Amino acid sequence: MMTPPMEQACFCTKADGYRGIWWGQTTTNDEYVYKYSGGLGTYPVQNAPFAVYSREVNKTFFVWGGATADGYLEADSRASRWDCGPGELLHMVSFYNHKTGTVPCPTILLDKWTADPHDNPVISIDDDGYLWIFSPSHGHWTTPSYIHRSTAPYSIEKFTTIHEGLFAYPQVWWTKGAGLSFFQTKYAAEGDATSDRGIFYRHSPDGFIMGEDVCLGCLELGHYQVTAEREGIVASAFDYHPREGGLEARTNLYYVRSADFGKTWTTANGQPLELPVQSIHHAALVRDFEAEGLLCYIKDMVLDQSGNPHIHFVTSRSWKPGPESGAKTWQVASFSGGEWHYECILESDHNYDMGCLYLNEDGSRSIIGTSGRGRQIFNTGGEIELWSQPACGQPWQRERVLTHASPFNHSHPRRPLNAHPEFRAFWVDGHARRPSPSRLFFSDAKGHVVKVMPEHMPNSNEAPARVFVQA
Numbered sequence: 001m002m003t004p005p006m007e008q009a010c011f012c013t014k015a016d017g018y019r020g021i022w023w024g025q026t027t028t029n030d031e032y033v034y035k036y037s038g039g040l041g042t043y044p045v046q047n048a049p050f051a052v053y054s055r056e057v058n059k060t061f062f063v064w065g066g067a068t069a070d071g072y073l074e075a076d077s078r079a080s081r082w083d084c085g086p087g088e089l090l091h092m093v094s095f096y097n098h099k100t101g102t103v104p105c106p107t108i109l110l111d112k113w114t115a116d117p118h119d120n121p122v123i124s125i126d127d128d129g130y131l132w133i134f135s136p137s138h139g140h141w142t143t144p145s146y147i148h149r150s151t152a153p154y155s156i157e158k159f160t161t162i163h164e165g166l167f168a169y170p171q172v173w174w175t176k177g178a179g180l181s182f183f184q185t186k187y188a189a190e191g192d193a194t195s196d197r198g199i200f201y202r203h204s205p206d207g208f209i210m211g212e213d214v215c216l217g218c219l220e221l222g223h224y225q226v227t228a229e230r231e232g233i234v235a236s237a238f239d240y241h242p243r244e245g246g247l248e249a250r251t252n253l254y255y256v257r258s259a260d261f262g263k264t265w266t267t268a269n270g271q272p273l274e275l276p277v278q279s280i281h282h283a284a285l286v287r288d289f290e291a292e293g294l295l296c297y298i299k300d301m302v303l304d305q306s307g308n309p310h311i312h313f314v315t316s317r318s319w320k321p322g323p324e325s326g327a328k329t330w331q332v333a334s335f336s337g338g339e340w341h342y343e344c345i346l347e348s349d350h351n352y353d354m355g356c357l358y359l360n361e362d363g364s365r366s367i368i369g370t371s372g373r374g375r376q377i378f379n380t381g382g383e384i385e386l387w388s389q390p391a392c393g394q395p396w397q398r399e400r401v402l403t404h405a406s407p408f409n410h411s412h413p414r415r416p417l418n419a420h421p422e423f424r425a426f427w428v429d430g431h432a433r434r435p436s437p438s439r440l441f442f443s444d445a446k447g448h449v450v451k452v453m454p455e456h457m458p459n460s461n462e463a464p465a466r467v468f469v470q471a
Contacts, residue, residue, distance in 0.1 A: 002113035046185070067438070102463050103464060230303035235309055248319040255309060306336075323378060401447075408429040
C-alpha cells in the first residue's frame with residue numbers, strides 16, 4: 001500500500017534539479033516498441049493545467065511527473081500493473097520567477113508509488129493565492145488520489161492534504177469570485193454494467209466543499225474529455241470509445257457547455273441538452289468521425305471572448321504507430337456565426353503528437369506543437385514548431401522551428417493558464433524507444449527563446465539555460 005503523502009519521508013522536501021518521468025505504454029513487438037512512449041512528465045492531455053501564471057507575484061507555477069536522479073535506470077518494484085517502463089513517479093511543483101529569470105530547487109510533493117504518468121498532477125490557484133494540486137489515479141486498481149493545498153499563498157514550500165479519494169484525469173479551473181470547476185473521469189467498479197469510464201463535472205465555491213457530480217457522458221466504453229473555462233463559462237469537448245475496439249477506436253467529437261456552473265448544459269448554439277450522453281447520435285454530437293472511418297484524438301480547447309470554442313484535435317485511420325497507418329491530420333474545429341468550421345493545419349507521424357492552441361490578442365491563432373519529425377521517427381513527439389494563422393479561415397503557416405537535431409523526441413507541450421509571453425509553452429523530452437533521462441523545457445510566445453530547466457542544481461536558485469539558438 002502507498003504510504004499517505006504527509007507520512008512520506010519525501011513529502012514537501014527538495015529535489016536537486018528538474019527531471020521528468022519516462023514511460024512506455026503497450027508494447028507493439030516491432031521497431032517502434034511502444035504504442036506511445038518517451039518523456040511523459042507533462043502527459044496526458046486529459047490532465048490540465050500543468051502550469052498557471054500569477055500576475056500578482058509575476059511567477060509561473062508548474063507541476064510535472066518527476067523522477068529520481070537514477071529513476072530511469074532501475075526498474076521500480078512498486079510500479080502499477082500498467083507499467084511498461086522503469087522509474088518512479090514523484091509529484092513535483094515549482095515556479096519560474098519572471099523578475100529574476102530563475103527557478104528554485106523544486107518541491108517533491110509526494111511519491112505516487114507508481115511509474116504511470118496517467119497519475120501526473122495538475123495545479124490551480126485560488127482567489128487568495130493558495131496553490132491547489134490534484135494528484136489523480138489511473139483507475140480504481142491503483143494508488144489513491146489526493147488534493148493538496150499550500151499552507152501559504154504563492155508558496156511551494158509546504159502543503160496539507162485536503163482530500164483523499166479516487167479520481168482520474170482531473171481538469172481544474174478557478175473562476176474569480178465563483179469557485180472551482182472540477183472535471184474528472186470515474187472508472188466503473190468491477191462487475192458494473194455501466195460505461196467503463198464516465199466523465200463528470202462538479203463545482204465547489206471554495207475547494208473544500210464539493211457539489212454533486214454531473215455526469216456528462218457514459219456511452220459504451222466511455223470517453224476522453226478536454227475542458228476549458230472563461231469568465232464563468234465551462235465547457236467539455238469529448239470523444240467516445242465504441243464497445244468494439246474500445247480505446248483504440250476512439251472517435252467522434254461531442255461538445256457541451258454550461259454558463260451556470262453545471263446547473264444546465266447546452267450545445268454551442270444554446271440548445272438545451274439532457275445529460276449524460278448515452279447515445280452515439282446525441283444532440284451534443286458535433287461531428288460523426290466514426291461514419292468517416294476516422295479516429296479522433298482531442299488535444300486542446302480554448303474559449304474566445306464570446307465564449308465560443310476552438311478545439312484542436314488529430315484524426316487518423318489507425319492507432320498503430322508506423323507509416324503503414326497513414327498520416328495524422330492536425331485540425332481545428334471552431335464555432336462562430338451559428339456554425340462549426342473545420343480547418344486542416346498539417347500532417348505528422350504519430351497519434352500522440354501534441355499541440356497547444358492559442359487565441360492571440362490581435363485575432364490570430366497559433367499552435368506550438370511536436371509537428372516536426374524527430375530523431376525517433378514514427379514515435380511519440382518530435383521537434384517543436386510554431387504554426388500561425390492571421391485570422392480564422394486563412395491558411396496556417398509554419399512560422400518557426402523551435403528545436404532541431406534533438407537526440408530525443410520532444411513531447412506533450414502544454415499551455416499555461418494565463419500564459420506569460422516568456423513562458424508560453426512547457427514540455428519534456430525523452431528517447432521514444434527505450435528508457436532515458438527526460439528534461440523540462442519552455443519557450444516564449446514567438447518561439448525565439450527556448451530554455452531548459454537545470455537537471456542538477458548546485459545552488460538553491462538557477463537560471464534555465466537557453467538552447468536551440470536560431471541563427
